Amino acid sequence: MLRVSHLKLSLVVFALTVMASIPSACAKTPPNLSPAAATAFQNTRIIKGLDLLRDTAIDAEAQVPPLLSTDTTRKVVMYHRSALLVIDAIGDGWQTTLTTGLDELVANLPPTESTLLAPYVSLARTLIEETR
Amino acid sequence: MPPLIALAIQELPGIIGFLKEAFRDRHPDEPEPTNEDVLAAYKTAFESSIAKDDAWLAAHPKV
Numbered sequence: 602m603l604r605v606s607h608l609k610l611s612l613v614v615f616a617l618t619v620m621a622s623i624p625s626a627c628a629k630t631p632p633n634l635s636p637a638a639a640t641a642f643q644n645t646r647i648i649k650g651l652d653l654l655r656d657t658a659i660d661a662e663a664q665v666p667p668l669l670s671t672d673t674t675r676k677v678v679m680y681h682r683s684a685l686l687v688i689d690a691i692g693d694g695w696q697t698t699l700t701t702g703l704d705e706l707v708a709n710l711p712p713t714e715s716t717l718l719a720p721y722v723s724l725a726r727t728l729i730e731e732t733r
Numbered sequence: 734m735p736p737l738i739a740l741a742i743q744e745l746p747g748i749i750g751f752l753k754e755a756f757r758d759r760h761p762d763e764p765e766p767t768n769e770d771v772l773a774a775y776k777t778a779f780e781s782s783i784a785k786d787d788a789w790l791a792a793h794p795k796v
Contacts, residue, residue, distance in 0.1 A: 631765040638768035641775035648778045649751055653744075655782075659789055660743050664736035671793055682786040689779055717737075 640693050643732050647699075648685060650728040654721040655681040661717060673714045680706045696729050703729075 630639045658677035661668035669677075680702055687695050687702075707715055707722055715722075766774075 631771075633765045633767075634771060635768050638771040642766075642771045645771070645775045645778045646755065648775075648782055649754070652778075652782055653747060653751055655786070656747055657740070657744055661736075661740050664740055666736060668736050668740055675790070675793060675795065678786050678789050682783060682790075685779060685783055685786075 637692075644688050644692070647688060647725075647728055647732065650725050651681050651684055654718065654725050657721050658718060668717055669714050670711075673710055676706060676709060677718070696733050699729050700726065 630642050634642060655678055658669055658674045662671055662674040684699050684702060687698050691698075703722060703726060707718075710718070
């Protein structure tokens with residue numbers, strides 16, 4: 602139990618370290634792109650960040666025994682799906698909608714399951730904030 | 734193997750791939766991506782990601 606908690610803590614520290622360095626170190630949007638393509642470039646990065654959150658939830662639910670309940674995983678998948686549809690529909694200026702949705706998602710998760718997803722939620726939040 | 738460790742091992746390639754892409758420095762001689770490349774990459778990322786959501790939701794209907 603202690604070993605698992607230690608691993609969990611290590612993962613959180615690793616994720617927080619990475620997130621702290623993302624805003625300054627991330628690949629910049631190539632200067633030759635049109636405004637539409639520049640937006641698509643940034644949006645692709647957000648999608649891939651949100652994919653990490655969704656994929657972790659799905660894989661955690663598939664572990665034996667499951668680390669996440671199917672109900673929690675469904676909430677994550679549905680948030681992810683809605684977020685992508687919002688990004689695709691709005692194109693630009695979706696940050697507040699996604700952040701609010703993320704806050705609601707976390708608020709509706711059981712605390713133990715929320716802890717497991719915390720690094721990925723923080724990563725998604727950092728990526729969203731970076732595009733403001 | 735404890736499930737949390739199994740999960741960490743399972744997620745590592747995806748995390749490393751994401752970080753490599755996020756922190757990648759473009760070589761000066763490397764051509765910049767074109768608008769078409771970027772728009773196609775976005776479309777692929779969006780469609781494949783939504784497809785995975787739909788597949789999971791279809792396999793786990795709410796009872």
